[in-house]
Amino acid sequence: MTASFNALEVTENPPGTFTRRIVRKTPADLPPGDVLIQVHFSSLNYKDALSAIGNKGVTRTYPHTPGIDAAGVVVEGKGADFSTGDPVLVTGYDLGMNTAGGFGQYIRVPASWVVRLPAGLSMEESMILGTAGFTAGLSVDKIVSHGIFPGQGKILVTGASGGVGSLAVAILSRLGHTVAAATGKVEEADFLKDHGASEILSREEVRDAPSKALLKERWAAVVDTVGGEHLAAALKTTAYRGAVTCCGNVASASLSLTVYPFILRGITLYGVDSANCPMEPRKSIWEKLAGPWKPAALSRIAREIPMDQLDSHIDRILEGKLKGRTLVRMKEGTA
Template identity: 50%
Template sequence: MDFEALFVTKSSDGQTCISIGRAQSSQLPPGEVVIRVAYSSLNYKDALAARGHPGIVKKFPHVPGIDVAGAVEESGVYEFVPGDPVIVTGYELGAERWGGYAEFVRVPADWVLPLPKGLDFVDAMTLGTAGLTAGLCVDALLSHGISTEKGQIVVSGASGGVGSIAVAILGKLGFDVVAVTGKAHAHELLRELGAGSVVGREAVLADPEKPLLSGRWAGGVDTVGGDMLSSILRATKHSGCVAACGLAGGAHLRMTVYPFILRGVTLAGIDAAWQPLAKKAAIWERFAGPWRIEKLDRLRTMVPLKDLPMWFDRILNGEVMGRIVVEVGGSRVPLKR
């Protein structure tokens, strides 16, 4: 069979090119499960892959897309049969191997999760890796004993995919959330999602020369890194916890160890790609149950695969609010329960 896919290629002079073309099933990497893709999503990592980032793309041509929701087309294992609705996020999908910006993907069976009842394909990809990351961040805070009565939770980069979903989960759980964003037009939506207050970056960023700041936060979810993460950590109360998952603001921290050894602050690093499948499944089940986000549709913008290339620069430049859901097979892929 041949099918549509978005290709990233590199010319002999090192220039990358993005195009929509036809692929053959023989080009798919090895694996036990072939999935007919209904929807994927756009993540920062996908945009880097589309630009041929050497830390992500190992060989060309490449098909990005680190998220997939669709129906099993072929299966070599008893756990899945054709027609089963499934999701795949992370691992090597869209990075070391071809990803979800194609009508079909082939993956190892131990990367595949059944789509939880209560979620459809579009909702699953509105969440995607961003939602999983946000869920893991919130889980880290809860596991550390951070509760609603301990004080405010700060969420940086709150208008982005991870940040906005983290705000929605924390708000649903009853936390007093301070959402941090540089986008004035995002304030209303963030309050709708559950933020108690919305502030600009300048309200959180502080002089990096100060080893400690007044304790403001019981915990935090940082999607930015750099000076933002440093400022949050230095202003976290005793025994607080900050879950960190991003580096758009920088990969280095200008700070001392004082927050950690004088206040007992915990920095929890969050990686969604290589989490054990059972951990991913637990977070997904929460999204279909106690963490279900009622206004999930307010977070998404639907984009057909053919229009996706224009969005890569937008997400790299921080111009995207919420989540981009990529229509691949769309409604042509039936959701069977």
């Protein structure tokens, strides 16, 4: 058991002003819980950045350690489910929101949040995927379960260079789908093609026409990660009986639309929530991500940073400047 460890801490002082720095903590500082985990890897998600800048919709009280993702090894486990040394991962639930998260070198959480690391994934790979990969997996699962099959038509992914977007491109391509990637970073075309996109579109090319209730049918399905007018346009351009998934709001949380995509084209809009996904479907998605859905070039989709670079990367993800995933090494010397 460790005496003390490093954690990124966000403090609010004076009210409304948030600063972040790495501090020393002890396990006694962690909340009560069944399982104490030494974190080997975490990852940076958009939601972590919101927590780090004081978004009270994500984190109500400070000081706080963000980090909605963690992979590591069980140090202490109450009950029979987990033993010392078991490799595990935790994503979502309240981790990093109002429970000290994966940007600390130790976390303590309820056993009901903990997933045994599936065979076929290293801890490092599980955090290259992280919440973004799990959310991409949930989105793809909706499309596959809807009955969309490879060859039926192109699948559009918006916010394609981001974490969820780039992993959705990679998973869909691995499954044999033809993927069109809409991005604000057309200069990253090679990165997106490397992960399986067959067509790169600028955001303008998939822009909405607010005055029109429907637009020309273009996609068998859409994975939308940005919301707002991109989601509206996705619903208006998806082909008859197609499916659109919605998980994010980086562009906007608003949706301005008529009912016509639903009542004239039979479009289905699937909401995707990763945080509170129940444990059985959660395990099933992780098994797929570790096996038949595992992106081919997982290591090339991420950059690895030490925890002292979290500060600058938090700013960059908020500016929409990061591509792919940011893996955070929390334990030095971890293979």
